[in-house]
Amino acid sequence: MSNRRSRQSSSAPRISDNQMIDLVSKLRQILPEIGQRRRSDKASASKVLQETCNYIRNLNREVDNLSERLSQLLESVDEDSPEAAVIRSLLM
């Protein structure tokens, strides 16, 4: 029986780890301020990832709310009013 697992280069995990650290750092920059006390790098990475999940959910919720608001705006405006013309010129 042949060995199905390929031998992993000793440098590969280190390169990957460095990439992960760099990417987590970029995530930290893109997020809203994290007002947390700094802990170890790994725990901090975990916190950044958690905040990232929360931030993405918040952005998606905001898109949902904005879609609803736009729908209501189009509903409440009379078809022939100047307001309707403005909204439609913005949107369509």
Next chain:
Amino acid sequence: MQPTSSMNEEFLKKWQMGLQIFRPSIDNTSVHERKKAIKLSADVAMASLRKGTTCWSRALIEKTATEDNFLVRQMLSGIKAETLINKKLPKKTVCHRKIVRRSKKILRRKSKSASEEAAAKAKRLVKRRTQGLRNVVPGGELMSNDVLLLQETLDYIVSLQTQVNVMRSIVDAAEAEIER
């Protein structure tokens, strides 16, 4: 790494074209249906910004097409992005449980120092958090490694920020106009 004004402009242009195509679904319909059409067109516009080069955008196109295949195809055609509908997603990675189990057995044999144990615990926590990311990023379950997942996450957030910025501007402008 922030959304650029050209990203905002391109999104708005694509979204406006999408809304024109979606207009029959927007006029003479309920608030709820109109909201769905607005959100769907915004998602397609956002995903099309990446021209099929990212996993999350291909997954989002596929998801929106599942919701309304006809309108999504029409919109992609209208914004000259028909090819996006056929972009393939990577196959789900199959985990070899036997190998994983054997590896875990080997790992358990070693005794760890306190610092080694703490590092292993932190690593497990990071792993759980990346799993959370897979759930919120479109196509996250299909990304085969954590580096790719984080790269896609960064790009997805920038695109989401673009979407929110533009939509918020439209809402604010419309509400200001109504108050005049």
